[in-house]
Amino acid sequence: MAKGLPVVEIFGPTIQGEGAVAGMPTYFVRLGGCDYRCIWCDSMHAVDPYEWTKTATWMQPDEIITAIKALPEGPQLISLSGGNPAIWECMPLVQALHMANYKVCVETQASIFRPWLREADLVTLSPKPPSAGNVTKIDIVKKFLLQLTDLGPVAAPIKVVIKDNWDLEYANELAGEVGTVTSTMYLQPMNQHVNAEGDPSYEEMLSAYKDLITRAQDFPHLQNAIVLPQLHVLLWGNQRGV
């Protein structure tokens, strides 16, 4: 921890746009670095080492808290995102945030387990389906989930981004294996414009959303899966820092 953690951006108050705490006011702390290179990654500035290593500020937990407190007054929830924050040792940060009276939710693809994740208030597992180009194997997700919930109850919803039918088949298999037992399953239509110019139109986003609601019903393990759009993209397009 001598160097601290590589912080790419800290912003808020805004809302969490996805998954189990969608709509909940939060500050975001985004760390650089990722073990994956998803084709449709929407945070490549925190993933591509040529980019994030140039822009990140290495910060200690107390410096991160000072930076949050310098933002407009707001909620008690901190969303720790990336990249994949699980490539780093975040125990001191999570503990410092808790001492400062914040709750912490983390998003990770479930590829790497770290004991500090058990200290978080909520961990969203966001395993990557076939369309991402690098799949998070279902037995890896299962093992991660067992390690995470081993010592006590941690809220551990699973969120899968869906581009096509192979992704739905992946999510269905995953839900059959782990979803109904230990976790809630969320499906999210893929952001089609992530690597394109401009923002998706409302019509495109809501049409993909509507389509996913219908198609999920064809998969036996997804009939109870929660289907949510990316609220922040509906609100602000692909703009950063909101």
Added chain:
Amino acid sequence: MAKGLPVVEIFGPTIQGEGAVAGMPTYFVRLGGCDYRCIWCDSMHAVDPYEWTKTATWMQPDEIITAIKALPEGPQLISLSGGNPAIWECMPLVQALHMANYKVCVETQASIFRPWLREADLVTLSPKPPSAGNVTKIDIVKKFLLQLTDLGPVAAPIKVVIKDNWDLEYANELAGEVGTVTSTMYLQPMNQHVNAEGDPSYEEMLSAYKDLITRAQDFPHLQNAIVLPQLHVLLWGNQRGV
């Protein structure tokens, strides 16, 4: 129960568009009758007695379940709505739904408590703020919540529709009184087109949503309140039966 319950509509599978289970696939069972006459009611066909008493079918629990099973195969969640379903004795229906392996979530303004509500899996309290024309007094909501959670844990989120600053002040006072202790608070921008011709535009809906996210941060007890749009209105406008 000789007459059964006055069912105005049964439809699905669709998603729950609001509040704590937003995005969750569900069937809807809408009962006629309400003790309120909210100015911006979006289900007046189930509230106005001249209308619902003509269109409702009085059904026994087993008939309601048969009607659900006649719809396309889908989720295990039944949303029991109205009007205000709490004006009726729904214990036999909730028990029959549970026997048939469904989960039940109920929406009510918290004006009338009934013991059968304790049997539901989730009760969304949707007390009415000043802009509705009939306010649900805060001490009534508090009493309802205490009665509801008296014998055990029932998930009991509170959802307040927000039109203006008075509504935010109401929600803030409510959150200060009950929200942080026993329940999660949801804020929802008012559907501006409920009594108007046509559907609201995406721009209008998302601009009201964005505005509410920002304004809620000015109220000390609402800084952690979850702000969600009406997903079903984004998807389908004010169309019925979806």
